[in-house]
Amino acid sequence: MLGSTIDKNTAMKLLLKNGRVVDPVNDRDGTYDVLIEDGIVTRIDRDAAVDAGVTIFEMPEGAVICPGLIDMHVHLREPGQEHKETVATGVASAVAGGFTAVACMPNTSPINDNASVTELILDRSAQANLARVYPIGAVSVGQKGEQLAELAELRDAGCVAFSDDGRPVATALLMRRALEYAGMLGLLVVDHCEDPTLKGDGVAHEGYYASLLGLRGIPGEAEELMVERDVTLAGMTKAAVHIAHMSTRGSLRAVRDGKARGVRVTCEVTPHHVTLTDEALVDYDTNVKMNPPLRDAADRDALIEGLRDGTIDAIATDHAPHHADEKAVEFDHAPFGIVGLETCVPLMLDRLVHGGVISMRRFVELLSVNPARLLKITGGSLAAGQSADITVLLPDLEVVVDRAKLQSKSKNMPFDGWRLRGGVGATFVGGRLVYCNTGVPALAAWTRNH
Amino acid sequence: MKGSGVRGQGSVGVREEGRAAAPTPLTALENRHLLGIAELSAEEIRLILDTADAMKEIGERPIKKVPTLRGKTVVNLFFEASTRTRTSFEIAEKRLSADTLNIAASASSVVKGETLADTVRNLEAMAPDVIVMRHTSSGACHLLARICRARVVNAGDGTHEHPTQALLDAFTIRQHKGRIEGLKVAIVGDLLHSRVLRSNLLLLNKLGAHVVACAPPTLQPVGLARMGAKPTSSIDEAVHEADVVMMLRIQLERMHGHFFPSLREYYRLFALTPARVRRAKPDVIIMHPGPMNRGVEIDSDVADGPYSVILAQVANGVAVRMAVLYLLAGGSEGAG
Numbered sequence: 001m002l003g004s005t006i007d008k009n010t011a012m013k014l015l016l017k018n019g020r021v022v023d024p025v026n027d028r029d030g031t032y033d034v035l036i037e038d039g040i041v042t043r044i045d046r047d048a049a050v051d052a053g054v055t056i057f058e059m060p061e062g063a064v065i066c067p068g069l070i071d072m073h074v075h076l077r078e079p080g081q082e083h084k085e086t087v088a089t090g091v092a093s094a095v096a097g098g099f100t101a102v103a104c105m106p107n108t109s110p111i112n113d114n115a116s117v118t119e120l121i122l123d124r125s126a127q128a129n130l131a132r133v134y135p136i137g138a139v140s141v142g143q144k145g146e147q148l149a150e151l152a153e154l155r156d157a158g159c160v161a162f163s164d165d166g167r168p169v170a171t172a173l174l175m176r177r178a179l180e181y182a183g184m185l186g187l188l189v190v191d192h193c194e195d196p197t198l199k200g201d202g203v204a205h206e207g208y209y210a211s212l213l214g215l216r217g218i219p220g221e222a223e224e225l226m227v228e229r230d231v232t233l234a235g236m237t238k239a240a241v242h243i244a245h246m247s248t249r250g251s252l253r254a255v256r257d258g259k260a261r262g263v264r265v266t267c268e269v270t271p272h273h274v275t276l277t278d279e280a281l282v283d284y285d286t287n288v289k290m291n292p293p294l295r296d297a298a299d300r301d302a303l304i305e306g307l308r309d310g311t312i313d314a315i316a317t318d319h320a321p322h323h324a325d326e327k328a329v330e331f332d333h334a335p336f337g338i339v340g341l342e343t344c345v346p347l348m349l350d351r352l353v354h355g356g357v358i359s360m361r362r363f364v365e366l367l368s369v370n371p372a373r374l375l376k377i378t379g380g381s382l383a384a385g386q387s388a389d390i391t392v393l394l395p396d397l398e399v400v401v402d403r404a405k406l407q408s409k410s411k412n413m414p415f416d417g418w419r420l421r422g423g424v425g426a427t428f429v430g431g432r433l434v435y436c437n438t439g440v441p442a443l444a445a446w447t448r449n450h
Numbered sequence: 451m452k453g454s455g456v457r458g459q460g461s462v463g464v465r466e467e468g469r470a471a472a473p474t475p476l477t478a479l480e481n482r483h484l485l486g487i488a489e490l491s492a493e494e495i496r497l498i499l500d501t502a503d504a505m506k507e508i509g510e511r512p513i514k515k516v517p518t519l520r521g522k523t524v525v526n527l528f529f530e531a532s533t534r535t536r537t538s539f540e541i542a543e544k545r546l547s548a549d550t551l552n553i554a555a556s557a558s559s560v561v562k563g564e565t566l567a568d569t570v571r572n573l574e575a576m577a578p579d580v581i582v583m584r585h586t587s588s589g590a591c592h593l594l595a596r597i598c599r600a601r602v603v604n605a606g607d608g609t610h611e612h613p614t615q616a617l618l619d620a621f622t623i624r625q626h627k628g629r630i631e632g633l634k635v636a637i638v639g640d641l642l643h644s645r646v647l648r649s650n651l652l653l654l655n656k657l658g659a660h661v662v663a664c665a666p667p668t669l670q671p672v673g674l675a676r677m678g679a680k681p682t683s684s685i686d687e688a689v690h691e692a693d694v695v696m697m698l699r700i701q702l703e704r705m706h707g708h709f710f711p712s713l714r715e716y717y718r719l720f721a722l723t724p725a726r727v728r729r730a731k732p733d734v735i736i737m738h739p740g741p742m743n744r745g746v747e748i749d750s751d752v753a754d755g756p757y758s759v760i761l762a763q764v765a766n767g768v769a770v771r772m773a774v775l776y777l778l779a780g781g782s783e784g785a786g
């Protein structure tokens with residue numbers, strides 16, 4: 001299905017017919033037809049008249065048409081670790097998960113701290129031609145935390161934000177300078193928050209389960225200290241900071257307090273921190289080893305509350321592919337991280353929307369509107385004139401997660417066999433059908449359209 | 451008590467009069483591995499201890515050998531040096547007539563590219579029946595059990611569990627006190643890094659003892675109370691009226707200067723001295739899993755004194771490990 005269906009002779013006019021359009025930016029939630037011409041949304045109407053030459057995609061019962069989902073935190077591993085993932089397999093995974101765009105972190109090998117690496121990533125992305133790829137450049141040269149990378153050059157090459165992800169921006173002084181300088185460029189600094197000395201060589205959340213299992217702990221406070229620092233520095237510099245993969249209630253409190261006093265701080269959470277707790281450690285499954293680690297139930301519940309009350313701005317997967325051999329080792333030695341692009345939508349529809357935590361509108365804000373706004377990239381809206389980056393969600397689809405069917409090159413995740421309610425129907429990028437869930441009978445005809 | 455739970459095992463020489471005791475319904479362990487005390491029920495723990503009673507008797511004979519595991523291969527795979535535990539297992543295996551093989555593997559082999567899975571695949575070519583493993587990483591035995599066909603006995607994994615140590619400690623307590631239920635047990639020392647603590651907490655709670663665990667706050671794991679111990683930083687409070695005092699080793703290589711200022715100060719606040727022993731019950735027993743740091747966590751006068759059962763622990767280790775191996779690998783085929 002993937003790639004092969006992207007026909008150069010794609011019909012120039014498409015009509016997505018009779019779907020529930022959820023488009024928070026334009027305050028639209030109802031049944032509409034969406035007309036796409038030459039890759040651009042041109043009309044959103046009820047019962048649009050159908051001209052000749054328009055290819056019709058009849059929406060299945062209950063389908064939601066929303067602005068394409070954007071994952072603002074993924075690791076595509078190219079260049080340097082192509083045995084884990086490549087840009088091509090990463091974007092295949094993205095569109096299969098309903099994402100029309102991803103922002104990829106700079107901790108590749110070499111590090112994306114200069115224009116040539118950015119260009120290579122964009123070049124690979126153009127070849128793959130599936131989801132849009134927005135590189136995030138390194139804050140510091142080599143992510144070493146010593147010297148600012150050439151941020152303007154990175155911006156000009158196509159980077160949309162800066163981060164030393166994988167590690168925090170090392171010192172308060174460097175963070176201050178990064179915020180000031182990135183602020184001049186109008187771009188966001190995204191920080192992976194942890195105090196390295198307090199984290200030490202920890203491998204799991206410091207709590208009852210880590211104690212029971214004899215796993216070295218990473219206290220929640222290691223994250224919170226750094227979040228507090230960043231909120232303070234964002235207030236000082238009047239620049240914008242974004243907290244990556246926030247995982248504790250203390251961090252949430254710091255962000256909430258910062259927002260209340262007008263600091264430009266935003267944050268994201270991952271599907272796994274909202275879904276799982278450190279209790280999942282009991283089998284020593286290395287597929288529940290990630291950084292930040294799975295926290296306790298009180299933290300998980302606080303994050304869910306933060307999603308409900310609006311404190312949390314985005315859901316991002318922190319998609320972190322690792323080869324099976326790298327994970328098939330002692331818990332201590334396994335690398336941190338799980339893949340998440342293809343499980344995000346089912347998990348979040350099931351747990352958050354069907355779980356009664358958030359509305360479909362808020363779901364679209366968290367996964368499309370806000371990431372587009374924070375990164376200042378196209379998307380997040382379905383207004384006429386916008387590029388037709390569209391995700392079709394099937395909120396009532398019964399999904400059984402199957403590791404073997406993942407498009408990602410790596411299969412490291414703990415959700416294999418999970419039954420979830422809600423999935424992806426199709427993904428359109430620039431008006432092209434780049435993914436269609438052929439397991440859904442009502443969509444089988446779509447691939448023949450192309 | 452002796453042999454009460456063990457049936458159909460004439461070949462290990464259980465004396466028949468033991469059979470007059472109330473029959474225990476349990477004769478086998480539920481799991482095919484011994485990964486930790488966490489997976490054992492109270493009944494299974496009692497079965498192992500009862501079986502160890504019978505095994506101990508073998509060790510008191512002139513010819514200390516039975517054919518129970520004849521033809522079986524047991525591999526002792528040690529990624530961490532431990533003369534004491536390895537020797538104890540090896541004697542247990544030899545007394546049961548198993549073919550034994552000792553492999554001292556390097557924990558740094560991962561760095562060299564060979565994973566635990568690689569090591570185990572090579573071992574499996576020799577078709578071992580049991581692999582006894584000591585490893586520096588918590589959970590390594592769980593990983594081993596997932597990838598190998600042999601039965602796995604955890605001989606200590608990282609800071610997680612050391613189940614045969616807790617079993618031999620329980621055996622020793624029962625030997626001296628006749629029971630475990632209702633006893634006050636004080637555990638003192640480096641709680642944070644101790645797999646002996648974790649296994650003992652699980653076991654002592656399952657058998658109804660009251661545990662007080664004592665260490666400076668820097669060496670207390672988070673959630674200690676939920677793990678089943680009353681936490682304290684006062685050794686005087688811990689040993690007060692204790693039936694059993696269990697001292698844990700200060701692992702000097704782990705201290706890095708963060709956990710307490712100096713050994714001298716540690717000794718002053720936390721060592722078991724004769725004066726502190728006097729706060730315990732008059733018939734207190736003093737235990738230590740070894741190897742001891744004399745003059746750090748325990749005074750020589752206490753270690754070698756009248757309340758010490760430290761050498762009994764060592765002797766009992768063999769009987770308990772025989773029991774575990776017998777129950778896992780002997781079974782009806784082994785006894786037949």
Ligand SMILES: [Zn+2]
Pocket residue numbers: 165166167192244245291292
């Ligand atoms: Zn990160």
